[in-house]
Amino acid sequence: MDNEINSFPQVLTIAGTDSGGGAGIMADLKTFQARHVFGTAVVVAVTAQNTLGVQNSFMLPKAMIDDQFAALADDLHIRACKTGMLGDAQHVRWVVANLKKYNWGPVIVDPVMVAKGGAVLLDPDAIQTVQQQLLPLATLITPNLPEAEQLTNQKITTQKNIQQAAHQLQELGAQNVLIKGGHHLAQQVQDYVLLADGSDFWLEAPRVDTNRTHGTGDTLSACIVAELAQGHDLTTAIRCGKQYVTAAIKHTIQVGHGHGPLNHWA
Numbered sequence: 335m336d337n338e339i340n341s342f343p344q345v346l347t348i349a350g351t352d353s354g355g356g357a358g359i360m361a362d363l364k365t366f367q368a369r370h371v372f373g374t375a376v377v378v379a380v381t382a383q384n385t386l387g388v389q390n391s392f393m394l395p396k397a398m399i400d401d402q403f404a405a406l407a408d409d410l411h412i413r414a415c416k417t418g419m420l421g422d423a424q425h426v427r428w429v430v431a432n433l434k435k436y437n438w439g440p441v442i443v444d445p446v447m448v449a450k451g452g453a454v455l456l457d458p459d460a461i462q463t464v465q466q467q468l469l470p471l472a473t474l475i476t477p478n479l480p481e482a483e484q485l486t487n488q489k490i491t492t493q494k495n496i497q498q499a500a501h502q503l504q505e506l507g508a509q510n511v512l513i514k515g516g517h518h519l520a521q522q523v524q525d526y527v528l529l530a531d532g533s534d535f536w537l538e539a540p541r542v543d544t545n546r547t548h549g550t551g552d553t554l555s556a557c558i559v560a561e562l563a564q565g566h567d568l569t570t571a572i573r574c575g576k577q578y579v580t581a582a583i584k585h586t587i588q589v590g591h592g593h594g595p596l597n598h599w600a
């Protein structure tokens with residue numbers, strides 16, 4: 335008798351590794367696995383990292399980035415992808431060139447800039463390249479408040495500011511925008527979603543008092559990629575991502591001595 339053959343949608347993360355297993359590509363692959371899609375990865379950066387912080391990082395050369403994309407293109411069928419830590423302007427440009435070349439369905443851009451521990455994951459000089467070259471490819475962009483401030487060049491202190499920033503990100507070329515409000519200290523975490531057709535909504539969740547939130551943004555965008563690859567619409571995918579992250583923060587696990595990782599079995 336033939337073995338049963340299961341086929342899972344194939345998805346891709348283009349980002350940096352986290353040797354500590356909590357963020358970056360490691361968080362993405364754990365999320366993909368939990369959400370029943372087959373995860374692949376183009377490694378752009380390698381970090382020496384644990385829950386206490388980033389100790390070192392190394393950016394991969396262009397040929398290695400291009401070859402990873404080509405290897406996937408030769409053999410797999412990627413339905414949706416996301417970008418995470420891209421490091422600097424030239425790596426943003428190399429990734430953009432490959433995204434344009436292969437055109438693999440929805441692109442979720444998580445414009446990772448600074449880790450919660452303070453490590454710089456995107457050279458500030460690269461922000462303009464992200465605005466001009468990466469945003470126009472984004473099906474959805476998922477900045478947190480500090481990232482939205484950098485990308486729109488304004489201080490964000492009110493709900494109105496968040497809405498204005500989302501419109502600005504659309505003007506820069508992102509089709510849909512999710513601004514994550516978790517960096518506000520309010521009791522209720524509010525995220526704002528502005529869709530391509532101009533409709534919008536707020537997502538609310540109670541704040542969970544914990545420092546075990548390492549990799550939260552990666553996990554949210556990875557879950558959205560997984561849901562889109564399975565054919566769900568963007569609003570459903572975003573709501574699902576939010577629920578997944580909230581549960582993964584709530585049911586914490588004990589790993590390391592610093593900013594602990596999320597629980598992907600929650």
Ligand code: PLP
Pocket residue numbers: 349350351352357358359381383418419446448449450451455547548549550551552593
């Ligand atoms: N390391 C890598 C490689 C990442 O991609 C990220 C976030 O995207 C982080 C670290 C930071 O994670 P956090 O700010 O959630 O601690």
